[in-house]
Amino acid sequence: MCQHLYMLAACNAYRRVAQCEHGTVHFTWDIATLHLGPEDFLTLDRLLSQWAESGQQQFSIEGWGQLVCDSRGTARIWAGQAGLAVVADDLLLLRALVREAAAALQHASRHPTIGGHAVLHHPILTIDASALAAN
Amino acid sequence: MRFELAPYRVLAKNTQGWHILHLGDDRVQFDFGPFAFAVSRAGFQLIHGLAEAALSAPQHAGCIAHVSVERSVWFDPQQMCLLVVFDGMVLRFRPHELLAFTMLCREAAGVLGVTPGSLPGAGTLN
Numbered sequence: 470m471c472q473h474l475y476m477l478a479a480c481n482a483y484r485r486v487a488q489c490e491h492g493t494v495h496f497t498w499d500i501a502t503l504h505l506g507p508e509d510f511l512t513l514d515r516l517l518s519q520w521a522e523s524g525q526q527q528f529s530i531e532g533w534g535q536l537v538c539d540s541r542g543t544a545r546i547w548a549g550q551a552g553l554a555v556v557a558d559d560l561l562l563l564r565a566l567v568r569e570a571a572a573a574l575q576h577a578s579r580h581p582t583i584g585g586h587a588v589l590h591h592p593i594l595t596i597d598a599s600a601l602a603a604n
Numbered sequence: 605m606r607f608e609l610a611p612y613r614v615l616a617k618n619t620q621g622w623h624i625l626h627l628g629d630d631r632v633q634f635d636f637g638p639f640a641f642a643v644s645r646a647g648f649q650l651i652h653g654l655a656e657a658a659l660s661a662p663q664h665a666g667c668i669a670h671v672s673v674e675r676s677v678w679f680d681p682q683q684m685c686l687l688v689v690f691d692g693m694v695l696r697f698r699p700h701e702l703l704a705f706t707m708l709c710r711e712a713a714g715v716l717g718v719t720p721g722s723l724p725g726a727g728t729l730n
Binding site for chain 1: 607609636638640642689696697
């Protein structure tokens with residue numbers, strides 16, 4: 470089980486991308502978290518970028534994931550047995566978050582010694598039950 | 605920046621490697637390995653209630669259990685799969701996996717000392 474997270478990018482406490490001490494990328498979007506290997510996370514970034522460039526309503530990377538968009542712009546991103554429903558406005562935020570984290574991940578892989586390791590007490594990662602009551 | 609994860613305890617686990625965790629902030633996390641989601645204690649009770657209702661419902665096409673559109677269980681006979689929808693998150697189960705999921709919920713509920721949430725008795729989403 471993971472003990473430490475190194476933040477790669479964050480919109481807020483509930484929408485963030487971090488990497489644990491095992492190298493796994495923890496991509497949290499509201500209540501859901503995808504646990505992906507670094508290469509798989511970069512594939513997710515590629516899926517989102519290629520879908521945006523294609524202009525298609527449905528886009529998939531064989532054997533990995535699929536993105537399906539309805540007429541209102543709501544997207545469902547499938548990765549294995551799990552899917553995330555994301556409305557059009559949020560999809561732009563999600564793409565930007567993934568892009569920023571992917572860039573940070575690639576930068577970190579090229580410069581493995583760079584990166585502050587100061588421990589911070591982030592509200593979502595420490596006990597703050599009152600802030601989460603709305604779930 | 606490095607962050608410390610809050611403490612948690614394992615409420616239930618099965619041979620498929622699925623876990624239900626009680627997080628330090630009192631949320632309950634369903635952890636399927638590559639995918640996880642965390643909800644409040646009340647959210648856990650609703651998901652457990654949905655799973656129990658879906659398990660005992662006749663498996664016809666369409667919605668087989670619901671609290672609302674955003675919190676519902678659907679059966680697709682063509683794909684032979686169940687879709688559990690909860691606040692923008694969708695889980696796709698094969699029928700036998702729903703039983704495993706429900707068993708896991710029962711075990712976790714027992715440890716937490718909570719009962720499955722009750723669903724509205726009337727109305728249909730089909």
